[in-house]
Amino acid sequence: MSSNKETPIKTIGFVLIVCLVCAALVSISAVQLKPLQVANKLLDQQTKILETAGLLDVAGDDIVATFNKYVDAKMIDLDSGEFIEGDPLLFDERRNSRDATKSEKPDNDIAGINRRSNNAVVYLVRNDEGEVNTIVLPIVGSGLWDLMYGYVGLESDLNTVRSVVYSDHKETPGLGAEVMNPKWKALWPGKKIYDDKGEPKVHLVKGGAKANDIHGVDALSGATLTSNGVTRTLQFWFGEEGYKPFIAKYRSSLGKGGVN
Ligand SMILES: Cc1cc2nc3c(=O)[nH]c(=O)nc-3n(C[C@H](O)[C@H](O)[C@H](O)COP(=O)(O)O)c2cc1C
Numbered sequence: 001m002s003s004n005k006e007t008p009i010k011t012i013g014f015v016l017i018v019c020l021v022c023a024a025l026v027s028i029s030a031v032q033l034k035p036l037q038v039a040n041k042l043l044d045q046q047t048k049i050l051e052t053a054g055l056l057d058v059a060g061d062d063i064v065a066t067f068n069k070y071v072d073a074k075m076i077d078l079d080s081g082e083f084i085e086g087d088p089l090l091f092d093e094r095r096n097s098r099d100a101t102k103s104e105k106p107d108n109d110i111a112g113i114n115r116r117s118n119n120a121v122v123y124l125v126r127n128d129e130g131e132v133n134t135i136v137l138p139i140v141g142s143g144l145w146d147l148m149y150g151y152v153g154l155e156s157d158l159n160t161v162r163s164v165v166y167s168d169h170k171e172t173p174g175l176g177a178e179v180m181n182p183k184w185k186a187l188w189p190g191k192k193i194y195d196d197k198g199e200p201k202v203h204l205v206k207g208g209a210k211a212n213d214i215h216g217v218d219a220l221s222g223a224t225l226t227s228n229g230v231t232r233t234l235q236f237w238f239g240e241e242g243y244k245p246f247i248a249k250y251r252s253s254l255g256k257g258g259v260n
C-alpha cells in the first residue's frame with residue numbers, strides 16, 4: 001500500500017493549511033497597509049481643503065507642507081459656536097454622528113443627516129501675512145443616493161463664498177455627480193450665504209439663476225433631487241443648528257481683536 005494515497009483527512013488538512021496561510025496573508029497586509037490608508041485619506045482631505053481655499057496651485061505637489069503652512073484646523077462646539085480643546089486629527093465626524101453621546105438629532109433635519117455631531121473641525125486659512133482670509137467649513141447632507149460630503153470656503157466676512165467643493169458622494173455620473181464639474185464649481189465665488197436679516201438664503205435654482213441673484217447658483221441639469229439636497233445641506237449648515245452660532249461668535253471676536 002502506498003503512503004501517498006489521498007484520503008479525505010489529508011485533503012481537508014491541505015485545504016485548512018491553505019486557508020490559514022491565506023488568512024494570515026490577508027491579516028498581515030491589512031495591518032501593514034493601514035498606516036498608508038490613513039495617510040492617503042488625510043492627504044486627500046488636505047487636498048480638498050486647499051482646493052476649497054484656492055491654494056491648490058500654490059501647493060503644487062507639496063500638499064502637506066502647504067497645508068501645514070497656511071491652514072489651522074480647530075475644533076468647535078456647534079451649539080455654542082465656541083472653539084474647544086481637542087485634536088482635529090483625532091476627530092471623526094462620521095463616527096461621532098453615529099454615537100448618541102457625541103451627537104444629537106437635529107430639530108429640523110432638512111439636510112437628511114439623521115444625527116449631527118456635537119463638534120466640528122473648522123479650517124482657518126491664513127495668507128502670507130498671517131491674516132485669516134478664508135474659513136473652510138465641512139458640510140454633509142443627503143443627495144439622491146447617499147450622504148454627500150464637502151467643504152464651503154468663505155471669505156473673511158464669513159458670508160461671501162470662495163468655493164464649494166464636494167469630496168465624497170455617490171451621485172450618478174453626468175447627473176448629480178456634476179457637483180464635481182469645474183464649470184459648476186466656477187459659479188460659486190462671490191455668492192452670498194446670508195441675506196440682510198442674517199438668514200441663510202443660498203440656494204440652487206432650477207432652470208438657472210438670474211445674473212443678479214447674489215444667493216442663487218444654477219441647479220444641476222437633470223438632477224433636481226441632488227440639487228435640492230445641496231440647497232438643503234447649505235441651508236442646514238449655515239443655520240442655527242449648523243455654523244451660525246460659530247459664525248456669530250467668530251465675527252464678534254474679530255471685532256475684539258481677532259481670533260488666534
Ligand atoms: C439611473 C438613474 C440615476 C439618476 N441619478 C440621479 C442623480 O444622481 N441625481 C438626481 O438628482 N437625479 C438623478 N436621477 C434622475 C431623478 O430620478 C429625477 O428624474 C431628476 O432628479 C429630475 O431632475 P430634473 O427635474 O432636473 O429633470 C437619476 C435617474 C436614473 C434613472
